[in-house]
Amino acid sequence: xxxxxxxxxxxxxxxxxxIGTATKKGxxxxxxxxxxxxxxxxxxxxxxxxxxxxxxxxxxxxxPQVALGPxxxxxxxxxxxxxxxxxxxxxxxxxxxxxxxxxxPGPEAALRxxxxxxxxxxxxxxxxxxxxxxxx
Amino acid sequence: xxxxxxxxxxxxxxxxxxxxxxxxxxxxxxxxxxxxxxxTDVYADEFILMPDxxxxxxxxxxxxxxxxxxxxxxxxxxxxxxxxxxxxxxEWGLPDNYDFQGVKAGDILKKWGEWSEKESFSALPPxxxxxxxxxxxxxxxxxxxxxSVNLDDSGxxxx
Numbered sequence: 651x652x653x654x655x656x657x658x659x660x661x662x663x664x665x666x667x668x669i670g671t672a673t674k675k676g677x678x679x680x681x682x683x684x685x686x687x688x689x690x691x692x693x694x695x696x697x698x699x700x701x702x703x704x705x706x707x708x709x710x711x712x713x714p715q716v717a718l719g720p721x722x723x724x725x726x727x728x729x730x731x732x733x734x735x736x737x738x739x740x741x742x743x744x745x746x747x748x749x750x751x752x753x754x755p756g757p758e759a760a761l762r763x764x765x766x767x768x769x770x771x772x773x774x775x776x777x778x779x780x781x782x783x784x785x786x
Numbered sequence: 787x788x789x790x791x792x793x794x795x796x797x798x799x800x801x802x803x804x805x806x807x808x809x810x811x812x813x814x815x816x817x818x819x820x821x822x823x824x825x826t827d828v829y830a831d832e833f834i835l836m837p838d839x840x841x842x843x844x845x846x847x848x849x850x851x852x853x854x855x856x857x858x859x860x861x862x863x864x865x866x867x868x869x870x871x872x873x874x875x876x877e878w879g880l881p882d883n884y885d886f887q888g889v890k891a892g893d894i895l896k897k898w899g900e901w902s903e904k905e906s907f908s909a910l911p912p913x914x915x916x917x918x919x920x921x922x923x924x925x926x927x928x929x930x931x932x933x934s935v936n937l938d939d940s941g942x943x944x945x
Binding site for chain 2: 668669670671672673674675676677678679680681682699701702704705713715716717718719721722723724725726727729731733753754755756757759760778779780
């Protein structure tokens with residue numbers, strides 16, 4: 651099971667994410683949410699607008715697979731991609747993260763992180779970034 | 787679809803104030819990949835170009851499902867757009883007359899195949915910049931839809 655680090659949680663909660671969804675035949679739709687709430691090790695909740703629910707509801711019902719990229723400056727400073735399965739509860743998109751990847755431009759792009767021991771993920775982060783979340 | 791000037795201006799090469807976008811692609815059975823792209827340009831007011839630096843999963847997806855979505859990640863003020871359309875990658879080694887959605891590989895690679903000649907990668911902060919630049923080609927998205935990503939009208943066609 652994927653386990654988000656405190657840094658990952660801080661960036662997602664602070665700046666939200668771009669959320670990729672698709673039909674089961676692979677036609678993509680991306681929505682943007684500017685904050686999130688992380689619960690436990692790997693549950694990320696996004697409060698959606700009515701328009702966003704209408705936009706992705708059919709996709710999620712036929713294909714719950716989603717991909718998340720941290721929003722704003724997180725796109726480059728928090729170079730992670732989270733993949734998982736989602737469901738919609740009222741106007742909340744609930745994502746269970748199952749895979750975590752590095753998206754830092756360069757040879758480490760696409761490196762899978764959640765298969766590393768947790769302490770190694772923390773070490774990986776600490777040797778590449780000095781911050782623990784977005785600027786206040 | 788011709789993009790309006792404000793979108794073209796936002797995505798064109800400029801320094802030092804450049805945008806970072808996300809490119810969403812997905813496998814043919816709907817598993818998405820969302821990849822940050824720190825460099826963009828626009829060709830013929832219709833094609834969004836991004837250098838293929840290390841786009842592993844993106845290229846796997848585009849080899850089987852040629853569609854993508856570009857959204858603006860930073861800075862976002864006044865740039866609440868999702869640009870969706872046919873998306874492919876033009877790699878070094880393709881014949882000059884290889885055609886993707888009306889653009890020729892030779893024309894794209896001649897002008898954007900060595901992206902660092904047009905835009906310095908050193909504009910990126912040191913902890914973000916790749917240690918080694920090895921451009922394999924150019925990712926091309928032909929804008930077919932322009933959708934809002936604003937909360938109140940997300941998904942509405944803007945153009």
